[in-house]
Amino acid sequence: MNIKVDLKKNIDDSYDVVIGELQPQHFKKACIVTNPTVSALHLEYLKSKITADELCIATIPDGEEYKNMETIEQILGVCFENRLDRSSYLIAFGGGVVGDMTGFAASIYERGCNFIQVPTTLLSCVDASVGGKTGVNNKYGKNLVGAFYQPKGVFVDPRFFDTLPSREFAAGVAEIVKMAVTFDAEFFSFLENADLRDKENLLKAVAKSVEIKASVVAQDEKEHGVRAVLNYGHTFAHVIESETNYTGYLHGEAVAIGMVMANTLAMKLGKISEKDAARVKNLLEKYNLPTAYGVKDAEAFYDKFFLDKKTKEGSIKFIIPESIGGFEIIKDTPKNIVMEALNEFLA
């Protein structure tokens, strides 16, 4: 199954997300970027499918705490040592962290070489690998340095789902839930009734999520409008991840908490109903996702919103569900209402 990411303003950079068993591909020069965990499980399989006249491998440390410029320099170093050029391919083989960094490295290697995504986590398959957001974290926050840079293709091979630890699996489900809450009530009902641990259901949910993501990115590649809706839950999640040094929660887990917090704010603003907010929370809990967080200092938490990229000219942009399947982007939420919502999560 192929889903096209059809960039309206940038048709030359349009590409396909291919769902199904990875088909053989051959390159002249390529560098596989991966981490030791994925490499141990799947590198032999990948190399049976992806071949090159000259192939090198950059193995980077596993974990969000290594998503920084030092690791980018490591990837670039491997590429320079192996004399890759602008027509070469970097192959992102791993989860969101590997994908974001490989894409960023490709975007700045000799002012831009090619890259493809072969995501191995559910989260990366349904969200991170599609749409060309690349980057790294720094001491000021998450994904604050990076580029919009599109892959030449995304290849979602369901075989990798079999080896996912259950926490990683659930983290991916959180982003699937995000797509459903904001864009598709019918899809949300499907998720309530289906068990995604069943592979057929999972593939349906992956395809639907990729379709939603691709259609949003096609309309608004650089996030001037509707693409911001994909950040539902993320404004809160980024602060949580920063407060826990990117080690306490998987990204999808932080997003699960963030959606519950965003819904609390939504209820205070008279948007999503208590009943629908409970449906979202129940669905997340069905996959053992965390839905609570102990805010230590609500003022400090609030202040951290302002380092988010989405915070333009000093006003925070919250993505708020009006109902299941409908969103609103709210730019001027009074601080006291946000504080009320945060206070409900005080430790």
Place this chain on the structure above:
Amino acid sequence: MNIKVDLKKNIDDSYDVVIGELQPQHFKKACIVTNPTVSALHLEYLKSKITADELCIATIPDGEEYKNMETIEQILGVCFENRLDRSSYLIAFGGGVVGDMTGFAASIYERGCNFIQVPTTLLSCVDASVGGKTGVNNKYGKNLVGAFYQPKGVFVDPRFFDTLPSREFAAGVAEIVKMAVTFDAEFFSFLENADLRDKENLLKAVAKSVEIKASVVAQDEKEHGVRAVLNYGHTFAHVIESETNYTGYLHGEAVAIGMVMANTLAMKLGKISEKDAARVKNLLEKYNLPTAYGVKDAEAFYDKFFLDKKTKEGSIKFIIPESIGGFEIIKDTPKNIVMEALNEFLA
């Protein structure tokens, strides 16, 4: 005078190069990126023209040897500390080094914020500030890490030419000569007959160079074809700059030598005539530009070509004048002919 850089594949990113006294502009949040030399001479003037509700200044060390990722981190740090966002403006105020780094910093700051160029050197006015090539050097070579990222505008104010040291002035002339040799025989004749130390002649030459550059970039923003011609002399120059640790020559000086070396190769390939090659050399020497270089080890020099970005799939791409005002891009030059040319420059 306004010259449009009209990007065919990317019309949203088209912009103007404005030649003439800088007109007042006001921004919400902006960061001026400059160096101590330019700052001492001209910052007060710039601040009388460019104002912002919130204005900060990143002063970076002066010189090509600081054109690296550490300096990029310094610029980004100032932007984060001052909480610039995606709608903010970085203002590149200096020569090519400041412009290339400011543009690169803007391209990766929160996945891309705005920037404008206010070039203060002749070289930057006629070449570097136009066209969106940004980046830094590293231990593998020059401009090997960077992005194609267009400014929102380029503002060429001739007042800065008055304070240029004569070496800096001549370095700019080298790039003007480059445009003429490759694209415009009539312009070359003008340069032979006019003294660019005369301001009226200089402004004519600047405008003509910007026109040529803008038209080339408009056709081929990302250097898949004709834009490579602007690298005439640069393939050699980059090796010279690398061998002299970016401190022996100004970029334009290395390009002057590089054009003479490229012409020597061109003659060996039966392209440019001896007479026309002498005209180019004479014109460069009229501005006291260097035209000789002592190659220590021709094999080592040759080997360094392969780290150049323009070296695709192991074949070096030489830009060779056929005659004054005409070029050829030659991809498969036999090594022995290149070595013959290099041997003429042995120390």
